[in-house]
Amino acid sequence: MNKYIDLKMAENSKNLKSLQKGFTLIELMVVIIILGLLATFVLPSLTGKSDEAKVKITCIQMKNISQAIKMYKVDNSAYPSTSEGLGSLVEKKYFEDGKLPKDSWSNPFVYTSNGDSFEIVSFGEDKTEGGDDDIYYSKCEDKK
Numbered sequence: 001m002n003k004y005i006d007l008k009m010a011e012n013s014k015n016l017k018s019l020q021k022g023f024t025l026i027e028l029m030v031v032i033i034i035l036g037l038l039a040t041f042v043l044p045s046l047t048g049k050s051d052e053a054k055v056k057i058t059c060i061q062m063k064n065i066s067q068a069i070k071m072y073k074v075d076n077s078a079y080p081s082t083s084e085g086l087g088s089l090v091e092k093k094y095f096e097d098g099k100l101p102k103d104s105w106s107n108p109f110v111y112t113s114n115g116d117s118f119e120i121v122s123f124g125e126d127k128t129e130g131g132d133d134d135i136y137y138s139k140c141e142d143k144k
Helices: 002-019 025-045 049-076 087-091 137-140
Strands: 110-112 120-122
Touching: 025 110, 049 087, 049 120, 049 137, 120 137
Parallel strands: none
Antiparallel strands: 110 120
């Protein structure tokens, strides 16, 4: 009889443990609420970072292009004219891969020169001149 009670208690204990394997609804709700709160605070701070990163990458690309322009001036005693543009740098192999870099939005850079100085411009995300998102090399240099 004693063995029967022990077996019955062991069986009840197994059944009790099998019922306790899952999470309760309250535990799941608490986890979901915590994840929601984390997402509420973290996601807004991350969303603006990609735009900032694209501007920084564009400024770095402009700096690389400006180095090629300065090397061109050393070799040719003048900056490329506006009409020659950045294409003259590609023709004379100032870029290793033989291609002119593009901005972060896959747009070509715009180059202007007055003979004494030059400017490189990216029209930014909207791809049109004159918007608030235009990026000028001279302004990238000011941010140092």
